[in-house]
Amino acid sequence: MSTFSPCFLIPCYNHGQTMAAVVASLQVFNFPILIVDDGSDNNTKQVLEALQTQPDVQLITLAKNQGKGGAVMAGMRLAHQQGFSHALQIDADGQHDIEAIPRLIAASKQQPLHLISGKPVYDDSVPKSRLYGRYATHIWVWIETLSLEIKDSMCGFRSYPLAVTIKVIDHYSIGSRMDFDSEILVKLYWEGMHFHFIDTRVFYPEGGISHFDALHDNIRISKMHTRLFFGMLPRIPKLIKRHFPSQATNPEAQPIASQPHWAKRKERGTVIGIKLLMAVYSLFGRRFFTAILKLVMRYYHRTGKQARQASEQYLQQVQAYAQQHDLAVNTPVSSYQHLLSFGQTMLDKLAGWRGDINTGDLTVHGQQHFDQVINAKQGIVILGSHLGNLELCRALGQSRNKVTINALVFTEHAERFNNVMKAVNPDSSIHLIQVNSMGPDTAILLQQKLEQGEWIVIVGDRTSTTKEQRVVWADFLGKPAPFPQGPFLLATILAAPVYLLFGLRDETHTGKRPHFDVYFEPFNQQIKLPRKQRTQAMQALVQQYANRLQHFTLQAPLQWYNFFNFWQLSGEAENKTRSSFNSPNQSNSSEQHDNSESK
16 A cells, blocks of 8 residues: 555543543644444433534444444555545543553554554553453464564554455454454454554543443453464464475575575574463473374475475385394375374473473483483583483473583573573573584583583584584494584583483373483493594594494384484585585594694
């Protein structure tokens, strides 16, 4: 729409005492004012009839009371017919801060296709029951949209883009009373609308009139949320798609061979998404979450080309290796089952962050090694992987005494995820440390944590984000695969005992709660790389890790969560590094120049 041509829209039902002041406060903006008389009493009608004699004030009279939503929809239809582009809804009771109107207008001009809404900032006059009830509605709306974009769905201070809104009103059946404000936003979201919110002070004047019927309106709102929830279910794929980049710019549209490094791909799981998942899990429990998960992962399987291709490639490699070595491996039959297992592990991570996984849910293999570390209050380095659920180390670490766990990550989300985990569980003992490069300051920090008896967790199965070509090629499931040097060099620098940890979900367990097998085993009491035999020592070390990773991967092939071509590097790094190798038993020649990293 090329022009911004708004009008004010005021639904009115028996607000004769406040209407004159509200209209007077709006006239300074020089926009037409449309008042909808929703079957008011005679006193209010007299006030409204007097107001309509003023310039740019138009009155619509409804013969019978239709409710706030009915009045707003009647006003929007007339405004649209008269050629207005936007309806600026203002309540008739004087609750909204007129000083916020310029910001409402400015935001609507700047984003004319978005719905602009107030986000209430209350003073002490707000009834507590009303305040708490709003939060329950917010959670429902977030679930019904699978998004947190709608920050407040009950504020009647809004700018509606009329063309799109009228189409939605004509397409859907929408409640006409107090259920209208929330329902129209959810259904606008379903149809692709975006939202922008501005802080708006809201007052509850003493003696003010409220038409909220505690019994009947709460029943209507409960029915509305029930309808919206079941209406959301078949729309799950469409709603999820809104969080995804277009195929035109999506790296998943690229062939596997030309894809960028795994860490440079845009993260699909955001902090907001985690909070939303946590809300669903907290409200409805694991069984309901699992049912929704199957629909979500079915859609992801269809649209996630890169992940699906990587899964199929991996499954073929597992099958080929098992057949070649005559191994009885319960190999998954489809990439969908593989992706579904990944979704289930995400649920396990949520449960772990909340502290819902306890020692009764774990069978620890290597208990004697674990007891020795705990009793000695010893700082250790744990080499993990993207096989299974590494977050189980939290439950393991708290099974006896509280142990602080520091997990090194190589993407740019450490601070945000730390905030999420603290919001989910203030007592969380897991801290993420973002690592862009391994400099002396990082090494000193980690050394201090080890001296305090803390654990350092790092994964050994993903290549460096900054120096991808610095790898050691080791045999994995019958093919040479690139493993990063960094974790092993770090362990050398820290000179601490190194342990392996694999946390696998027991797929055969049939109880109500999931059960996990945790494998805790010593890897090396202190890694040393002799200068004269450094290449050979590093190769043997990485191959030892690859062998154990392979062993546990064959135990639970569904729980392998590296959804990229694990056996090759990306683009230029692949070409540079491959030219330096004649066999998987030879290490990267650049490894010989890494002395600076270990100092």
